[in-house]
Amino acid sequence: MLRNLAIVVAHPGHELVVHHLMERTQPSYFCLTDGSGCSGQPRIESTSTLLQRAGATPGAIYGRFSDREFYRLLLAQQTKVFADLAGELAQSLIDFDVRCVAGDAMEGFNPAHDICRALIDSAISVVEARSGRVLQNYEFAVYDAPANGASISLQLDDAALERKIAAATAYREMHDEVEAALGRAGRSAYAVESLRPASTQAMLERFETTPPAYEATGEQRVATGRYRDVIRYREHVRPVFGELGIQTTAAERLRMIARGESEANTPGKRDALDLVPR
Numbered sequence: 001m002l003r004n005l006a007i008v009v010a011h012p013g014h015e016l017v018v019h020h021l022m023e024r025t026q027p028s029y030f031c032l033t034d035g036s037g038c039s040g041q042p043r044i045e046s047t048s049t050l051l052q053r054a055g056a057t058p059g060a061i062y063g064r065f066s067d068r069e070f071y072r073l074l075l076a077q078q079t080k081v082f083a084d085l086a087g088e089l090a091q092s093l094i095d096f097d098v099r100c101v102a103g104d105a106m107e108g109f110n111p112a113h114d115i116c117r118a119l120i121d122s123a124i125s126v127v128e129a130r131s132g133r134v135l136q137n138y139e140f141a142v143y144d145a146p147a148n149g150a151s152i153s154l155q156l157d158d159a160a161l162e163r164k165i166a167a168a169t170a171y172r173e174m175h176d177e178v179e180a181a182l183g184r185a186g187r188s189a190y191a192v193e194s195l196r197p198a199s200t201q202a203m204l205e206r207f208e209t210t211p212p213a214y215e216a217t218g219e220q221r222v223a224t225g226r227y228r229d230v231i232r233y234r235e236h237v238r239p240v241f242g243e244l245g246i247q248t249t250a251a252e253r254l255r256m257i258a259r260g261e262s263e264a265n266t267p268g269k270r271d272a273l274d275l276v277p278r
């Protein structure tokens with residue numbers, strides 16, 4: 001069904017969302033951080049075990065950063081690191097002859113998830129420009145409930161659902177989250193895996209007027225002493241998007257109005273901003 005698939009996620013454990021898809025397609029799998037979170041204990045080894053059982057192969061970017069390092073880079077506005085990462089991801093997609101990518105959706109829940117989505121979109125643009133091929137670009141919900149509008153829905157049979165729940169339960173570091181999710185949504189929520197076309201542009205437009213939820217979460221955690229700094233969209237995340245060539249058409253429109261230009265006389269703009277897969 002999905003030929004030469006790559007899965008690209010921010011954190012180890014996200015692959016549980018698409019466990020059966022991995023069994024069916026045996027993708028290459030890219031993961032930005034080692035999942036060490038605040039505890040400093042990496043959980044990427046549990047993902048290695050899961051991938052091996054599901055038949056997926058780790059890619060060149062696999063647990064590259066600790067979560068602390070990732071957030072430090074964002075806070076320090078080290079945008080070049082992310083541009084290099086997008087270039088590296090693009091090269092890997094070419095090396096693996098990837099034709100289809102599925103990964104984290106931009107949800108405004110966690111800045112690393114949103115950066116991951118921007119890296120995917122940016123890398124795909126590079127691959128398309130270099131290869132002349134159009135790649136399929138799908139997202140899956142990591143935090144939000146899967147929304148309507150899935151263009152690919154995979155219904156798990158009983159055996160596949162059993163294997164998925166066994167994999168989730170065996171993922172020691174995710175145990176509490178898995179139990180909570182099963183308690184909240186029940187087993188049936190695990191029985192369908194949904195991919196939808198990347199909705200990056202719509203989220204970018206939303207963030208122009210409504211700050212992502214991670215800002216409020218960060219403020220609470222700074223207030224309780226758990227975090228030292230708040231990661232903010234405009235200050236820390238949007239500059240990375242800019243470096244990656246991911247910008248909102250809304251923001252671009254406003255800038256053009258300020259410059260007294262009209263959209264019609266901006267040649268090539270659509271190509272540069274058209275990140276929604278066809």
Ligand SMILES: [Zn+2]
Nearest residue numbers: 010011110113
């Ligand atoms: Zn995550």
